[in-house]
Amino acid sequence: MKVYLDNNATTRIAPEVLDSMLPFLTEKFGNPSSFHSFGSDLMEEIEAAREKVAALLGAHAGEIVFTSGGTESDNMALTCSTSINPLKPGLVTSTIEHPAVLETAECIRSRGHPVGFSEVNHDGTLNMDSFKSLITEQTGLVSIMMANNETGVIMPVEEVSRIAHERGALFHTDAVQAAGKIPIDVRAAGIDMLSISAHKLHGPKGAGALFIREGIDIPPFMLGGHQENGMRAGTYNTAGIVGLGAAASLAAGHLLEEKGRTGLLLGRLEAGILEKCPGAIIVSAGAPRLPNTATVLFKGVESEAVMTLLDIEGICVSSGSACSTGEETSSYVLTAMGIGTEDANTALRFSLSRYTTGREIDCVLEVLPPIIDKLRKISPYANR
Amino acid sequence: MWKYSKKLMDHFMNPRNSGQLLNPDCHSEVGSVQCGDAMTLDIKVDDEDRIAEIRFMTFGCAGAIAASSAMTEIAKGKTLEEARAISNDQIVAFLGGMPEEKYHCSVMGQEALELAVADFWHRRDNTAEHLNSILREIPANLAAALSEGSIDIEHIHPVRVLIRLTGGDKEAVVAVLEKELQNRTGKKVEVMVIL
Missing domain, CATH: 3.40.640.10 (Type I PLP-dependent aspartate aminotransferase-like (Major domain))
Structure with missing residues (x-):
């Protein structure tokens, strides 16, 4: 899928x-x-x-x-x-x-x-x-x-x-x-x-x-x-x-309807991640946000590694990690917010659209937690 | 997605020798400033100075995890001297190549190995120093156990020493040396004897 x-x-x-x-x-x-x-x-x-x-x-x-x-x-x-x-x-x-x-x-x-x-x-x-x-x-x-x-x-x-x-x-x-x-x-x-x-x-x-x-x-x-x-x-x-x-x-024609629908799907994704991936942190959780965007820190797990495994499963997301782009620094946005390199490198961004379905969200919630778990098991940072 | 080789993906998805060892003979921790990666390495060394067990933990990208796994596979069974000579290029070649931008991810494994070997030698030097000083001093309890006998050092490992004992009371000598080593090094050092 x-x-x-x-x-x-x-x-x-x-x-x-x-x-x-x-x-x-x-x-x-x-x-x-x-x-x-x-x-x-x-x-x-x-x-x-x-x-x-x-x-x-x-x-x-x-x-x-x-x-x-x-x-x-x-x-x-x-x-x-x-x-x-x-x-x-x-x-x-x-x-x-x-x-x-x-x-x-x-x-x-x-x-x-x-x-x-x-x-x-x-x-x-x-x-x-x-x-x-x-x-x-x-x-x-x-x-x-x-x-x-x-x-x-x-x-x-x-x-x-x-x-x-x-x-x-x-x-x-x-x-x-x-x-x-x-x-x-x-x-x-x-x-x-x-x-x-x-x-x-x-x-x-x-x-x-x-x-x-x-x-x-x-x-x-x-x-x-x-x-x-x-x-x-x-x-x-x-x-x-x-x-x-x-x-x-x-x-314009679907704005309010889509804002509500996408917002619900995003909420489901965030709640599922928080439940199934202990220690995950939603960036800017308390700030007013777009109804389609969530950046999540999966502490102790480098996001390029996660994205590589998600990619195999056909799941496309993006990350704030330097290692995913070959650049020398991690996300300047997260860094400007005072998030250290070690945590910024664990950031995954999920961004939805009017074509995103509940099935897609469920698929992520099924595939992602074991990946995080698997990588945490071999991470020296996982328990910090 | 990076163009990772099949072998690299295999080592990333099924990392060999991941985890930690209980009471390792040596340990190292390294981090890469460039990409914020980090790694720990635990090694157990046998009495022929060969790497008997090796375990890593890595926080890093697929390339870094695969390179860590590959390094442990290359190092396992090698003597410490041989292991220390393992190069970065060897690790990359073992994995069937790596995207150029990701080369720095493979450096960490090699660095961790070098540091762990240095840690082993440091620990062994420490044990050797204390053993030598005991044998130089021959404290009264050792003199009593040895009586007319003599001791030659055969092999020193941070937590095990092998000695050749000529004459003396074997059990008493072992007990005295283990006690003295424990007092001086602050850890349990096993003393083995060939007669």
Whole structure:
């Protein structure tokens, strides 16, 4: 049995989404920017997709710029908005952002601009004191993710945006993991810019969007043709954009129902793990979290070893261990929360989706405990 | 998923010689700073300086667990000198190769073995030192047991010594030496005699 619980990495494309895309990969191959109607008619499809994405976010269609995905959206938001006001070139973000934000922030810093990385609390929530202390007169942008990809912790974006605005800074949020899982209202939350990615919500890879609130004028990121009002050059990825629109509609239509259903399955998984794997710890258990994400520390058992055995059984999860990627350090998110290397290396992340079934959860609860048990028996750390 | 060899997967899934030994002759604990792995090793050594029993405990990835298991298989039955010469490459080769990024996982097993052997020699030196000083001093109780006899050391193990006794009262000599060694080393050292 194949059990896919790595939906924060990527999701299965929804059949409805695929169906919506196929014509644009076959007969409707025109370029929407062409003069002839074979191409230009496709602009209607692009605009329809824009409406759907806007609807998911509570935005206007004119505020959506299509990109190649979450990474490009983050790069664009950070790079462009810190370059508009020479008096406010600074950025404040957090230590647990996605690398798309962290690396862009480092790049901005390398250009001599002030960049601050807010600390987080032990439960993975934003440390508000640290965050507030970093904002200065020079801060032009605050970028705090809506929900963390490893812990699932939901950040207080309304409060963060209020603080940013009080200090004269714009507010961007990376909502790649949150979109489609929790309701988003960019107006109510006071969000100026927001990144999303299609493939995290059952859409195709290589498509995403950046919401830019009306009235915010940032320079283009990608230069070239006049697509997207000159904001993002490059021939339209018609199939990808249509797929993103379909995925956004699908997510919006099932949001509350899925939030409840996924939340119940996650609760069942967590309760089962705690019962059958003594000593297991749910990371950020007490913090507000996405309904689909749980990171668990299996003390004394290195997660790469667990994942290798789960992989044999067809179970896909991911881990915070350095050994699973060949990198030199374990999860920077867990480390930022004050979790030591020894424990961070025992972290397994389970991320569910609307296609996750109770059978899959039961399968994990059957296969995982003996694996943990077996590895604990040969671990010198197991009884610490 | 790493591209692990069949043999590596077999050693990971069915680790040989895992666990701990009661009263091992030597012990080591190592950790890798790079990936936070850790390992303990227990060894029992026979009177020919060969590894008779070996057990490991490893906190680490599949590669680290397999490398630990492979190391114990290679080391078992070897003399301590031979075991100390086991290289990292030998462990990797035994497992039919390992992804390059995971090479550092195999280092831990080799390091643990080296440290355990050093621990054995240290413990033996300690026992030898005390035995030699007893034989140098010949305390009154030993002199009485030996009377006109003499002792030659045949073999020293941290918790067992083999002596050749010429003359003297065998049982009394053994009793005196065991008592003296116990007092001086703080542990039970068995004394065996060839006449």
